[in-house]
Amino acid sequence: MDGMSNSAYRYIQTHRIAGALGAEISGVNLAEPLALEVLAEIRRALLENLVIFFRDQDMTPERMLRFARNWGEIHRHPYIAGMPDYPDVLELNKKASDKRNFGGDWHTDQMFAPKPAMGTMLWAKQVPAAGGDTLFANMYLAYESLSDGMKALISDVRGMCVGDKKKSGASRAAVNAATISMTTLEPPPDMPRESAHPLVRTHPETGRKSLYIGGHVHYLENMTREESAPLVEYLYEHSHRPEFTCRFRWQQGSLAFWDNRCTQHFAINDYPAETRIMHRVTVCGDTPY
Numbered sequence: 001m002d003g004m005s006n007s008a009y010r011y012i013q014t015h016r017i018a019g020a021l022g023a024e025i026s027g028v029n030l031a032e033p034l035a036l037e038v039l040a041e042i043r044r045a046l047l048e049n050l051v052i053f054f055r056d057q058d059m060t061p062e063r064m065l066r067f068a069r070n071w072g073e074i075h076r077h078p079y080i081a082g083m084p085d086y087p088d089v090l091e092l093n094k095k096a097s098d099k100r101n102f103g104g105d106w107h108t109d110q111m112f113a114p115k116p117a118m119g120t121m122l123w124a125k126q127v128p129a130a131g132g133d134t135l136f137a138n139m140y141l142a143y144e145s146l147s148d149g150m151k152a153l154i155s156d157v158r159g160m161c162v163g164d165k166k167k168s169g170a171s172r173a174a175v176n177a178a179t180i181s182m183t184t185l186e187p188p189p190d191m192p193r194e195s196a197h198p199l200v201r202t203h204p205e206t207g208r209k210s211l212y213i214g215g216h217v218h219y220l221e222n223m224t225r226e227e228s229a230p231l232v233e234y235l236y237e238h239s240h241r242p243e244f245t246c247r248f249r250w251q252q253g254s255l256a257f258w259d260n261r262c263t264q265h266f267a268i269n270d271y272p273a274e275t276r277i278m279h280r281v282t283v284c285g286d287t288p289y
């Protein structure tokens, strides 16, 4: 795995779960404050593996927020209400009666915002007996595997990322309300409804280029939706080829931490008539370049 060799660690152990990305980390209790040396190793593990997983973590909203603050400012979701006492923690609660889930398409978080999320943490409070796995895809590999011609073609192109509308035109709040047991919000009127971001993004910490695409990219800057569609659809489909992905099987107490700057993810909706409850905290990021 180019650039993902997982050289020796002193405080943690890493176990890769797929060829493309993803590693389970052991030797850490995220419920406790962590020493700077341990945090530095977790950061290195994240940069090397793009998404990291911890098992058997006894998390509370306060503990998740404390761990998340090590990576930056906490982001508050503009469309979904947080937990009553913890507005910065989302409870993703798919009940047995819900038909659709949250995050059930390939995407990277808050791409619609001028400064999309750096990272997201998701902790499993209750999981179905089987199913409810999450897929992740490596956007460095997605970019590196494009032809030189395609890389040149998209090198200066920006995608128009939309947050509050589904492609059908229905408001996201209305769509979510119909499909998942969560309280949706209408965003503040002065919040930008879309953001332009480069299709080829340079990671601010690793310096590597990745393909910055996902379900939020609806069309290309200075082009119509019809003109944009073939390229947007091609890049979207290409971005999650199986060899770029890993699949994580949740257990109660598992925590995933992914780097939104170089991955996409997809929550699989394959557990009808069962409940899945997750707690989610997102860390603010910077302007993509």
Ligand code: SIN
Pocket (backbone or CB within 6 Å): 092, 102, 103, 104, 120, 122, 133, 134, 265, 266, 267, 268, 278, 280
């Ligand atoms: C998300 O897109 O943040 C949700 C992922 C999941 O529930 O597995």
